[in-house]
Amino acid sequence: MDFKNNKILIAEDEPDILEILQFNLEMEGYTVVTAKNGDEAIAQAKKHQPDLIILDIMMPGKNGIETCNLLRLNPAFSHTLIVFLTALSDEATEIRGLETGADDYLTKPISPKVLVSKVNALFRRINKDDNSLLQFGDLQIDRERYIIINQGKDIILARKEFELLALLASKPGKVFLRNEILNQVWGTEVIVGDRTIDVHVRKIRQKLKLDCITTVKGVGYKFEV
Amino acid sequence: MDFKNNKILIAEDEPDILEILQFNLEMEGYTVVTAKNGDEAIAQAKKHQPDLIILDIMMPGKNGIETCNLLRLNPAFSHTLIVFLTALSDEATEIRGLETGADDYLTKPISPKVLVSKVNALFRRINKDDNSLLQFGDLQIDRERYIIINQGKDIILARKEFELLALLASKPGKVFLRNEILNQVWGTEVIVGDRTIDVHVRKIRQKLKLDCITTVKGVGYKFEV
DNA sequence: GGTATAGCTTAACAATTTGATAACTTTTAA
DNA sequence: TTAAAAGTTATCAAATTGTTAAGCTATACC
Numbered sequence: 001m002d003f004k005n006n007k008i009l010i011a012e013d014e015p016d017i018l019e020i021l022q023f024n025l026e027m028e029g030y031t032v033v034t035a036k037n038g039d040e041a042i043a044q045a046k047k048h049q050p051d052l053i054i055l056d057i058m059m060p061g062k063n064g065i066e067t068c069n070l071l072r073l074n075p076a077f078s079h080t081l082i083v084f085l086t087a088l089s090d091e092a093t094e095i096r097g098l099e100t101g102a103d104d105y106l107t108k109p110i111s112p113k114v115l116v117s118k119v120n121a122l123f124r125r126i127n128k129d130d131n132s133l134l135q136f137g138d139l140q141i142d143r144e145r146y147i148i149i150n151q152g153k154d155i156i157l158a159r160k161e162f163e164l165l166a167l168l169a170s171k172p173g174k175v176f177l178r179n180e181i182l183n184q185v186w187g188t189e190v191i192v193g194d195r196t197i198d199v200h201v202r203k204i205r206q207k208l209k210l211d212c213i214t215t216v217k218g219v220g221y222k223f224e225v
Numbered sequence: 226m227d228f229k230n231n232k233i234l235i236a237e238d239e240p241d242i243l244e245i246l247q248f249n250l251e252m253e254g255y256t257v258v259t260a261k262n263g264d265e266a267i268a269q270a271k272k273h274q275p276d277l278i279i280l281d282i283m284m285p286g287k288n289g290i291e292t293c294n295l296l297r298l299n300p301a302f303s304h305t306l307i308v309f310l311t312a313l314s315d316e317a318t319e320i321r322g323l324e325t326g327a328d329d330y331l332t333k334p335i336s337p338k339v340l341v342s343k344v345n346a347l348f349r350r351i352n353k354d355d356n357s358l359l360q361f362g363d364l365q366i367d368r369e370r371y372i373i374i375n376q377g378k379d380i381i382l383a384r385k386e387f388e389l390l391a392l393l394a395s396k397p398g399k400v401f402l403r404n405e406i407l408n409q410v411w412g413t414e415v416i417v418g419d420r421t422i423d424v425h426v427r428k429i430r431q432k433l434k435l436d437c438i439t440t441v442k443g444v445g446y447k448f449e450v
Numbered sequence: 451g452g453t454a455t456a457g458c459t460t461a462a463c464a465a466t467t468t469g470a471t472a473a474c475t476t477t478t479a480a
Numbered sequence: 481t482t483a484a485a486a487g488t489t490a491t492c493a494a495a496t497t498g499t500t501a502a503g504c505t506a507t508a509c510c
Contacts, residue, residue, distance in 0.1 A: 081350075099342060099345070101346075101349065102346065103346055103347075103349075103350050104329065104343075104346070105343070118329075118330070121326075121327065121328055121329065121330075122328075124326065124328075125306075125328050125350070142398075144396075144398070144399045144400065145398045145399060145400060145447065146400045146441045146444055146447070158442070158443070158467075158468055158469080159441075159442065159443035159444055159468080159469095160468075160469065161468095192469085192470065192471090193470065193471055193472085194471095194485095194486095195470085195471070195472085195486080195487085195488095196469080196470055196471075198485095198486060198487060198488085199469085199470075199471085199487085199488080199489090200469085201486095201487090202487065202488070202489095215485095215486070215487090217477085217478060217479075217484090217485060217486070218478090218479085218484085218485070218486095383456075383457050383458080384457080384458095385457075385458070386457090417458085417459065417460090418459065418460055418461085419460095419496095419497095420459085420460070420461080420497085420498085420499095421458080421459060421460075423496095423497060423498060423499085424458085424459075424460090424498090424499085424500095425458085426497095426498090427498070427499070427500095440496095440497070440498090442466085442467060442468070442495090442496060442497070443467090443468075443495080443496065443497095
């Protein structure tokens with residue numbers, strides 16, 4: 001799951017609860033920043049631009065609802081996920097929170113596991129379909145954007161090159177026979193010469209500057225990191 | 226709030242609860258269709274293409290979780306909002322439900338007002354992403370008002386130009402295939418010549434004086450800031 | 451209702467990029 | 481050692497896109 005790179009800001013005045021939440025979300029792979037009250041939360045939000053903000057409603061100084069209102073006024077946070085967390089199971093507060101523009105509302109006591117699941121579900125909702133992105137260490141293959149990113153640098157491959165690489169990378173380690181490659185990338189109709197695949201492989205190797213395509217002599221090629 | 230035109234499918238076997246939910250959501254301006262069990266829910270979903278599906282977990286025949294799994298397998302519903310509704314406050318079930326790919330989880334008893342608020346919040350989020358205005362640095366695209374603003378200056382695009390740009394900008398970075406563009410901007414009925422898209426792209430580039438549309442040769446176009 | 455205007459599409463051609471091949475060299479495995 | 485397979489390079493053809501101008505269409509305006 002690659003949405004786990006997302007950043008979460010937790011604003012909670014009770015240190016114990018804060019620590020439990022932070023620990024569990026970090027275990028899940030999220031980056032967590034924290035705040036002890038509303039003002040600090042706003043400052044941290046501006047500094048770190050989190051993808052999700054968890055606001056305790058009962059906090060000293062600015063409470064969660066006021067904080068949410070202020071954040072939503074800023075265009076930078078108009079799309080940020082905001083979730084309230086509170087011990088109040090008071091219905092009026094809950095409704096007020098949601099009308100304020102929060103995306104969800106969690107009632108304490110909530111188990112860390114449930115929290116993590118809810119957070120995952122929220123991100124799943126906004127991250128739409130991320131099945132188009134393959135990642136291997138420093139190498140990213142983004143099928144949707146049709147680019148390769150290696151060590152932060154964009155690499156542009158021509159269509160055939162890209163499709164060939166994407167095919168090999170779709171099953172790392174698997175050896176693709178020349179025939180398989182021809183069928184998948186060129187289709188069964190087209191007939192091309194013997195050296196065509198080699199030339200494309202060469203160009204990929206050249207552009208990527210990375211030894212990720214291995215030749216299996218007499219058989220085919222495979223992708224390996 | 227224009228998202229109130231949205232359609233909601235409720236699957237719930239207890240007629241009393243079903244009626245209360247339906248009544249309250251209709252009062253709020255939503256269109257509601259109903260189902261009494263999982264199979265019926267799937268049939269209704271296919272028929273009505275709802276924007277949100279509320280699934281009771283405990284239902285005769287297929288339960289809510291199974292139903293959700295089946296729906297998510299169908300690409301037509303892979304992005305549809307799904308919310309579980311159940312009397313179980315059992316933690317394991319809750320987690321299982323969320324991992325299944327539901328977007329939220331509501332525990333009975335839930336007051337109609339809270340339900341309505343949660344539903345509103347869910348729609349607020351997805352509508353925010355789809356509609357309203359997109360902003361990329363100095364460039365603003367206001368889909369509602371059909372206006373582009375670049376560095377404070379209004380730029381007037383013709384309708385096709387605007388729709389093409391708005392489509393590309395709706396997913397920055399994503400490469401839209403020529404076919405996708407034709408389907409989205411022109412519709413599946415209309416057939417236009419090969420160079421039509423290019424000409425519109427050229428005009429957009431010319432008017433915006435900004436290099437924000439990238440050609441991916443042999444594939445399509447993408448919007449990038 | 452007629453005319454002006456902007457918008458949309460197309461055709462024709464230019465420019466560019468991509469892909470395939472030939473011809474040759476190098477590597478590999480038996 | 482030696483075929484067979486794969487690598488390399490330059491070159492040319494083909495595919496794709498960019499550009500421009502012109503014609504058609506719908507809409508607005510008088």
